[in-house]
Amino acid sequence: MNYTLHQLQIFLKVAEVKSITKASEELNLTQPAVSIQIKNLQNQFDIPLTEVIGKQLYVTDFGLEIVEIAKNILNEVQKINYLTMSFKGILSGKLNLSVVSTGKYVIPYFLSDFLKINPGIDLNMDVTNKLKVIKSLEKNEVDFALVSVLPKKITLNSEILLDNKLYLIGNKEVIIPNKPYGKSIFNTIPLIYREEGSATRLIMEQFFERNEIKAPMKMQLTSNEAVKQAVIAGLGYSIMPLIGSNNELKNKELQIIPVFGFPITSDWRLVWLKNKSLSPVAQAYLDYIKKEKEVIVQNHFSWIYTL
Structure with missing residues (x-):
């Protein structure tokens, strides 16, 4: 052989x-x-x-x-x-992450400098839907996961990285009123939903439930990118995370529709199993996050807090 x-x-x-x-x-x-x-x-x-x-x-x-x-x-x-x-004294090994799909706009900024400082670390990152992220945590297949809604059935430690703000988004042809719409607007507009199990959809539906809003679903799509394209094309409106819509808002392909009670907020969190023994690589990454996260937010995400 x-x-x-x-x-x-x-x-x-x-x-x-x-x-x-x-x-x-x-x-x-x-x-x-x-x-x-x-x-x-x-x-x-x-x-x-x-x-x-x-x-x-x-x-x-x-x-x-x-x-x-x-x-x-x-x-x-x-x-x-x-x-x-x-x-040789070089920190080395694998760092395993599972990230919800919208988290792809967040996590690279919290990894880049850490990996540059530690070239001996290999990153294994799965960007997937919320259900698969939860399964990877349950099976102890990853060191950390990035989520915007904490799963209820798993005992986790967490570190908040960033605010997650969601707004009602429409395309460039929508006429913006002089004052915010009331919540009754959701009874009258074609609303595009994310798929069941999506954290974005869960946050949206929890808001509707708290406010006793009935919001008929025009269509259901399986990714933020698909939702954005549908909204840009004028197929409807959607409640979307600001973090994934920044470029389209800057380019004026999309715009925020003002509504009383918005934005809806949650947190982007790095989470890991409560009793997990972290590897030296995972512990080093957590220490880095705790030390540097405020600088990272200031350098890359300060625009979130100006809207």
């Missing part, structure tokens, strides 16, 4: 995306280079690792077994690298 770590890395990516073309794009390699490495790896075995049915690539049962072994091999190699850096 003469397979290499490089071949195993490429095979893992091909198995993940189920495509030579996509794997080459994500690995920044040419398609022929990926194909050659997969062929060289396959030549080590008498049993197929992959098969093509129609135009779709599939990993065989044998290939899936090799995938798991390859993961273990590469993880052990990574541990050697971390150990080497540790003996």
Whole structure:
């Protein structure tokens, strides 16, 4: 057997995306280079690792077994690298984060300088929906999660990073009144909702419930980006986090519709399991956040507090 770590890395990516073309794009390699490495790896075995049915690539049962072994091999190699850096006094290891979708506008600013200071740390960050974020916390798969609504059934520690302000948003053609609308406006406008389980939708529905507002749903969309495009196109209005709409507001594609009782507010929080033993990398990140968060907010998010 003469397979290499490089071949195993490429095979893992091909198995993940189920495509030579996509794997080459994500690995920044040419398609022929990926194909050659997969062929060289396959030549080590008498049993197929992959098969093509129609135009779709599939990993065989044998290939899936090799995938798991390859993961273990590469993880052990990574541990050697971390150990080497540790003996040199360099903080090293993995930092695992799970972030709700709108949090992608927040978390990079709370990571950038930390990762520059600590080049030995590898970041593994999953940007996904709220339900998957909660599952990753429940299964103890991540060091931290970023949420705007605390889950009720998990005991967590948390560190507040930033205010989360939500406004009623319309497109550039909406005529803004001289004084804010009353809450009865929600009975008369076509309102675009996020999908069930979304933190944005939960905050919105809690506001409606507290104020005994009936707000008919015009349509339901599964991401903030989709909602923004629908509002820009004039399909309706939506209650949206300011953090994800700043560029469109600056470009005057969207505008805030003034309503009494707005903005609705919550907090962007870094959360972790109550009794979790933090790794040295995770503890270092938490210490960094506690020390630097006010400076980060001032440098990158002060505009939130001027509206």
